[in-house]
Amino acid sequence: MNSDYTQWLPKNSKVPTNVMHDDLVACIRHIIQFAGSLDTMSFYRTELNRFLAWCWLIKGQSICDMRRESIIEYIEFTIFPPASWTSPHADYAFLKNEDGTLTQNPKWRPFLQSDSSATAQSTITNTFARLSAFYRTLVSESLIDHNPVQAIRQKNTYKKKGDGTKAPKVLTDDQIVYCLKVCERLSDEADVIDSNKAFIHAERALFAFSIGLGMYLRVSELVWSENYRPTHSDFHKDSDGHWWFRTIGKGKQERVIVVSDDVLAALIRYRRILDLPDLPTASDTTPLIMSLGNGTWDNEKDWFSKIVPITDTAIMWKLFKKIFSLAREAMIKEGRIEDAYELLCASCHWLRHTGISNDVQTRAVEFVRDDAGHKTSQTTWSYVHATHRERALSKKKPTYLIK
Known part of the structure; x- marks a missing residue:
């Protein structure tokens, strides 16, 4: 050589x-x-x-x-x-x-x-x-x-040894909080420097994260495709005053999802940013998630008439990866090293897993099943688990003290 x-x-x-x-x-x-x-x-x-x-x-x-x-x-x-x-x-x-x-x-x-x-x-x-x-x-x-x-x-979540089980692909409560905080931080920073495009980017990320988590949406259910074109009109209120969201998921199966108070608040915040009424009507054609890569936001004049939808799932994958990356950086700065490393392999699909895993502990399994679009309750029951962290913490409280 x-x-x-x-x-x-x-x-x-x-x-x-x-x-x-x-x-x-x-x-x-x-x-x-x-x-x-x-x-x-x-x-x-x-x-x-x-x-x-x-x-x-x-x-x-x-x-x-x-x-x-x-x-x-x-x-x-x-x-x-x-x-x-x-x-x-x-x-x-x-x-x-x-x-x-x-x-x-x-x-x-x-x-x-x-x-x-x-x-x-x-x-x-x-x-x-x-x-x-x-x-x-x-x-x-x-x-x-x-x-x-x-x-x-030897310490990360990429390769597990021992009993052959895999770490659940879910976010912890702390990781969720950090993700939401970085989106809000970006929004605040953009507001300070008066950057309309950066501001919309941050608010769009916050809205996408909120509905992905709160309604268990797959990335394919956030963008326009040949089979489904999600708009704000897919949010609708029934005669009892309850809000629902219509989507078309895997296998071209239509389902309606209960809209929680958190998701409704995220929708209202996002629509206010876009200068829209707080709540949509049946004729609202605003794309669920809009594209920001076509120069629309470089000139604020007449921007609303140029709103176009996202049609490429890769854009959403990158958006969520950016959120996880910024959250990881924030966690490292505050000494949350192990939690930060877990975010390296996180994807937008983790939001769906996390939302289902959290809700199945407090809601009837058949309700979560229908919102998630699972064919059987058995699939939904598979989300009933404890993470390694929760499993360890469950033994932290002393039962017997040696005196």
């Missing part, structure tokens, strides 16, 4: 060239171990290519300087990479010239724009596994004296 790879190293990193060169050689040495399986080798090459770029250009450190917290930062980065690091096409990193030499491809980016699968449990677990294997190699070669990934794998 005496080849000189200096020409392939980035020029805009604060990491010394010789250090980056050693990092690259260590990665190549690890990758070629899998030469017998081209697929495996390709997976490791892709992962380490991303990791090196992040270490050098974002973190500004060598791979040998990474610690547990650094790996967590990298995982979060892969879940929600910036637009400048993504591409709609899977371009080759290098182009082969006629003389057989290679040239860096300026169109190459570390992530695909369609990599929403990066939020999936299996993908995150694979990232941990590949990085852990890489650091085991570095330890065996005495290039580093510890495996920063292994310290996380």
Whole structure:
């Protein structure tokens, strides 16, 4: 491994060239171990290519300087990479010239724009596994004296050992509070700097989070599609004064959901932000969740007539990921490390699980079943569980004291 790879190293990193060169050689040495399986080798090459770029250009450190917290930062980065690091096409990193030499491809980016699968449990677990294997190699070669990934794998929620049970994919009450607080904080900050677009972004996030949690909505039930176009008119009041929400879920099955006081308050707040009457009528065509990416909010004049719906679920996935990311940062600042780490693999579907899990403890199971759109009560009963935290706290109160 005496080849000189200096020409392939980035020029805009604060990491010394010789250090980056050693990092690259260590990665190549690890990758070629899998030469017998081209697929495996390709997976490791892709992962380490991303990791090196992040270490050098974002973190500004060598791979040998990474610690547990650094790996967590990298995982979060892969879940929600910036637009400048993504591409709609899977371009080759290098182009082969006629003389057989290679040239860096300026169109190459570390992530695909369609990599929403990066939020999936299996993908995150694979990232941990590949990085852990890489650091085991570095330890065996005495290039580093510890495996920063292994310290996380033993304590996080990505891989469970023992009785084979999985941690429930629900948010704790504290995590919910932090998510709501970051949305309100963004709204307050936007109001201070008088940014209409940032203000609407924050209020839209708060409303989407509230109805996703309060009505167990799937992400597909928040956006317009060929089968369903949700508007504010889907909220309606019956003759007894109770509010309901109509939606079409999996299997094109229509259902109506009880609207709680919390959800109704969130709806009123959101509609006031949009300069609408507090409560919708049967003729209200306002999209349930509106798009903010079409330049509508860059000019406040006549904005209401330009409201258009969201038709891409990926936008909602990213919106919720941003909420979880900001909540995680807030929790870390206040020393809530373990709770913060759990939010790394949280998704908008966790809101549905959380709402059902909370309500099934206080409402009749058949009512929750109908609101959730479950075919049988048995499915709803599966949400009756205690999280690991609740299970531990249940034994904290002393029963017998030794004197």
